[in-house]
Amino acid sequence: MIELRESEMALVGNPPEERTIEEIINNGFVVIDKQAKPSSHQVSAWVRDMLGVEKAGHAGTLDPMVTGVLVVAIGKATRVIKNLQDSRKTYVTLLEYTKPIKEEKIKKLMKGFEGVIYQTPPRNAAVKRTLRKREIFSINIIEHTEKRTLFEVECEAGTYIRNLCRDVGYILGQKTSMAQLRRIATGPFNEEDSHTLLQLRDAFEEWKEGGDEKKIRQLILPVENLFEHLPKIVVKDSTVDALCHGAELGLPGVTSISEDITRGCIAGIFTMRGEAIGIAKIRVGSEEIKESVENDKKGNIAKMVTVLMKRDTYPRIWKGR
Known part of the structure; x- marks a missing residue:
């Protein structure tokens, strides 16, 4: 990451390491080792029903007789699964x-x-x-x-x-x-990250019946991990809620960026505490962003495509029109 400016970090928000297992389940994903015969849609439906969530969706269809890595997003995380569907x-x-x-x-x-x-x-x-x-x-x-x-x-x-x-x-x-x-x-997930449906069921029952979260936390990962393959931009706390309301990302709100940002790419937008705000389409590359910040330039560099974070998670500091 390229550090562009320092900014004070407030102890607000809900970073992944502080979330309850219920919050992880409702905004996370699991990497399933799909077996032969069931369709990808069936596997996603079984994960949905097993965990008791409203939605589940996979990151790329496997024919019924094809086995292997099937990433299944759960709950709110289904809103960003398309970016993994498009990965290698x-x-x-x-x-x-x-x-x-x-x-x-x-x-x-x-x-x-x-x-x-x-x-x-x-x-x-x-x-x-x-x-x-x-x-x-x-x-x-x-x-x-x-x-x-x-x-x-x-x-x-x-x-x-x-x-x-x-x-x-x-x-x-x-x-x-x-x-x-x-x-x-x-994308970044391989066989070593995957688990069978039976392993998921056993881990879920251990938590539900015995209160042991250890295994289920190892299997169900926070939504932020779905952004591993994307370039990353970290923003100031004062910028977060404006983005949640649909504002474009301006240069003054950026604190650090990945080195591999290119014009027109999709990037994950994060808080300073490591929370995913959402996904944005970037208008300029890393070098241009860096030079603009060094020369104290202003202007918008990205437009939000998908917002994950709930509004008012961070204090509203911006002014509406």
Whole structure:
């Protein structure tokens, strides 16, 4: 983080470490290790009903037979889950051939898919079937036999791995199929962060029936952790409530920023105590913000897209029109 100015921090608000478990449940998320057969929607509904919350939503659909990392936002946190839906995904895939293929040949072919590719969603997809661009960031072969290849692929959200496996077959001149698929990462969250539905249920019952919060706090994380993959801007206490009422973020209200802010990006807006105020679209990059503060310039640098924090959590210091 780039520190731009000092500001006095008041002991107000409700930082993550001071929240009750009820508050975490109503504005948090859990990383589920989805098993085969249930749909992503079913898993989200089971989490919702298990925890007794009004809403739950996931960060990217997994087909029923696909397993792995499924981030499920709970309660108010569902309002910001879309930003994780748009994050990178990583999969491990088992590709099967009808004819033998040598490892060197498939390695060379796979590397050719890295970069921008074109795909049309399959007929059973819940999106419009139009040609679209997606980026493959990396493909690495884990294991290969004559008729099978196990590989890992990191890709842009919305990439269809089944289509990728089919396209490999087109190039080879033979029929290929995706035998198995497992998602091992969504944005900053991976398999090590995930838990089964059974583990979630047991932890929830331990708290409800015995009052032991230890396990449930390890599984259900505060909404702030959903912002890990985003650039960050920290603002003065005097700025917080104005943002909660829909005001734009001005330079005088900023205390520190991430180094990786770019013009037009989405960033998490935080209080000095580490609370998420919401998400904003940024108009200028880190260097421009830094230079503007050093030269005592004013002006707005961001517009709130989603506000999470309840109004009047911080004192109202700003003046309305």
